[in-house]
Each structure stands twice: as structure tokens, then as C-alpha cells.
Amino acid sequence: MALFFLLPLVIVFACSLLTRGDYGGVEQPWTLESYLRILDPLYLAIFWRSLWIATVATALCSLLGFPLALFVARAGKRRNLYLQLVLLPFWTSFLVRTYAWLFILRDTGLVNTVLLRMHLIAGPLPLLYNDGAVLLGLVYNFLPFFVLPVYAALERLDPALAEAAADLGARPWPVLWRVIVPLSAPGIMAGAVLLFIPCLGAYLIPDLLGGGKTVMLGNLVQNQFTTARDWPFGSAASLVLMLLSALVLAGLVRSRVARELL
């Protein structure tokens, strides 16, 4: 484990401090230049963009996922069936799921073909290769990451608490906002973090659904290691990505929320 995971990270760290070689490798001398280059407005923009997209995707998933988790938790005997239904698409190939959206959204895809045939539009709508398509892909692929921990928190919630609030005269929405949501907060937090981290480091989804336009951190790293052959900069960028993920995770672990959850 240490050999396969920690050693490679150490090598990447070393790479990030070296200079780019003439033929793509790394050479002496040691320098911090790669880290300084991240501060270039061009790359800073990619960082902000990744953070922004991951944040929006997390917010969307929370809004879409919470009612779904609530439904599954309240489904009684059929709970497990519904949980399986939420998780099953998640277990089918990641690449295939992303390709499915490519198939539906592209210019000659299902949506455009149907709309064109019904003469609702004159030409194909540009559904693919924009931020919206990337967000859709992220929400679609990572929704179960959010639903699962929220479901676990809601399942442990004593239904008597919500009933008591209702008996005392609270209407459904206040019961939801002031009783159910605060009590399942640990699950919501855990779900949000579990969602945010893969969204931040996403590579395949922005690559396929975002085309060349929506460059996120993952694409930057990949590009530096392959096409651009600038390993020191790619290493620095991947370590910053890793650091951001670790910080978010550490925030969760150290919060009160985690102690309640574990």
C-alpha cells in the first residue's frame, strides 16, 4: 500500500520541485517555479472554475438528493429495493454512463433529433460542450454519493420526533426545516464532502461532455503530463488538487459532525 500509493506521491512531490527537461522529463535544479506558475491568472482561473463547478454540482445534488433520500428512508419495507434502484446505475461503468449523455445531448443526439422532427427548432441546440453539460454529467454520476450517507442519517432518525413536532402543531415544512434537516445534518455534510471531492478532481466528464472549453483541474493535470509534457507543473497542479481535497476532508473529520457520525 505504502509502496503503491505513498511512494508515487513522494515522487510527484519531487517532480514538482524540479525543472522541466528539454524532452519532457525532469532535471535539476530544484525550484519553486512550478508553484509560482499556478498563480498565473490563466491557471488561477482554472482553479476558481473547478471550485465553482464543484460547488454548484454539490448544491444541485443536495437539492435533488435530499428528497430522494427522504423518500427511500420512509419507504418502509421496500426501502432496500429503492436503495438498490438508486445504486444500480452507479455500479455500471462510469465511462458508459458518461457516454449515454453524449449520445443524448450531441447535435445528432436523441434530444435534438426529436425536437427537429417535431419542427420545434430550426437547427440543433448546442446542448453539449458547455458548463451545463458538465454539471449535468457530474450530478448524474455522483448523486448516489450524496443520497447514501443522507439516507443512512435519515434512517436512524426516530420518526417519533417528526410526529411529535406535528402533534404540537408544526406544519409539514417547518417540521422538515427545523427538525428533520438539522437532525440529519451530519449525513448531509458527509454527503456534500463525498460529492465535492470527486467533482473537484473530475477529469473524464469535463473531457467528454465539456469538450475543449470547460477545462477543470483534472484536465489541466492530464494535459501537462501528456500533451504539454511539463511534468513539474503537472505535478504541482496535482498536488494542489490533492491538497484541496484533503483540506475539505479534514474539515469534515474535525468538525462536530463527524464525531456524531462515527
Next chain:
Amino acid sequence: MKQRGLAVYAFCALAFLHLPLLILVAFSFNANRFTVWEGFSLRWYQAALSDPQLAAGLLNSLIIAGIAGVLSTIIGTLAAYGMWRRAAPVLSGTLYLSLVTPEIVTGVSLLALFQGVFRFLHLHLGLWTVIIAHVAFSIAYVTLVLSARLRGYDRSLEEAALDLGASPWHAFTRVTLPVLAPAIAAAGLLALVVSFDDYVITSLVAGVDSETLPMVIYAMARRGVSPVVNAVSALIVVGFSVIILISQRLQNQ
């Protein structure tokens, strides 16, 4: 009233999760090349099965997933067992960290490791580097499944065997291992699926002769419209679903 609204919403959400894949599968049976329904046909399946590139990719993927699945199951099981016997916070911390590390970071760091080794040994990227990479990222999944199973396992069973004169090795192989067998099989199947599915890490560490099935599919999807990709995808979806359902059955035993 509120319950019904919730149910309607949940139905829509589940449709959102399932429809894209169902549409993909449905159109793999379309006779027409374009996204217009013309009639039922198996021609894309025929085309997929006779495509030499897809066949080569499938073979590579099966070899890689098979070897990496077995190796990571063995290592992951031993790691989980070791962590159960004695708390190893560094090891378990590393494990969880590796699960949340973005794939692309794992990929480039393994690539850097291989290139670093190649400086001293005259080797190059190929099937074996992909296998090592897959073992590296599958171990965490195996260990996670096994750790969950071991948490519910009564320590006194093994202690009883030791008291009755069994060697630690015997106690492990004759008592603990049979109890864990379903969970190990489940974890192995999971590792198989995870390995078979990976594109991001594989594409970074694969050599010219080791294109896997996801890499071939990716290249085809990039190139554009081809119902052949739908057909292959449909086969993968069905195959994965079956394996995962078996794996979950085993885990719940």
C-alpha cells in the same frame, strides 16, 4: 398529500438515474445508424463482436482485470485482516486517503513512479504497468469490504481455535478464512469491476500494446456517432449489473 408529492418526485429522480442507460441500450437495437428508430436489429452487436480492435481491447481488459483482481483481493484481504488484528492508523489513513484521491492524481503519480523506475531499468509501459496500477487502486476497495465484514466477526472464534492448539496460520486458514469467504468473493468481484471499468488511470500508464476496452470505447466515442458503442455499452451494463448483484448477495450472507 406531502407523501404523494415526495413519491412523484422520487419516481422522477429514479427515472433520471435510469433513463439515460435504458435509452442507450434501446438504441443499440436500432436498425438505423442515426438516432431515428427504424426497427429492431442486432447488426450493431454483430459489428461489435467482429471488430478486431474491440476484441483486442476486451482481451487486454480481461487479462488485466483477472490478474489485478486476484492480486488485489489477496493483498487487500491480508491488509484488512492485519488491521483487524492490530490497529494500524497510518495504514488505514493511507487507505481512506487513496479512496478520495482524484483518479487523475493517482494516475500521474503512478506514471511518475514508473518513469522513475525506467531511468534505472530499461523497461517501458505495457500491460504489466497497467496491472500494477490496477492492483494499487483496487486494494482499497477490497480492504473496505473486508473490514466491514470483520467488524461483525467474533474474535473469540479464532481465540478458541488457538486455545485448542491450532497454530495462528491454521486458525486463520481453517476458521477465519471460511467465515470470510463470501465477503472475499464479493470484494474480488468488486475489484474485477473497478479494474475493468477504469479509464483515467489506465490511459496514463498503458503502453502502445495495452489498449483496454474502455480506452477503445473512449476513442470511438470521441470520434463520434456509432451505434457499435451503444451495443458494447449495453453488454457492459448488463455484465456489470449481474456481477454487482452477485457481489452484493455474497456480502449480505
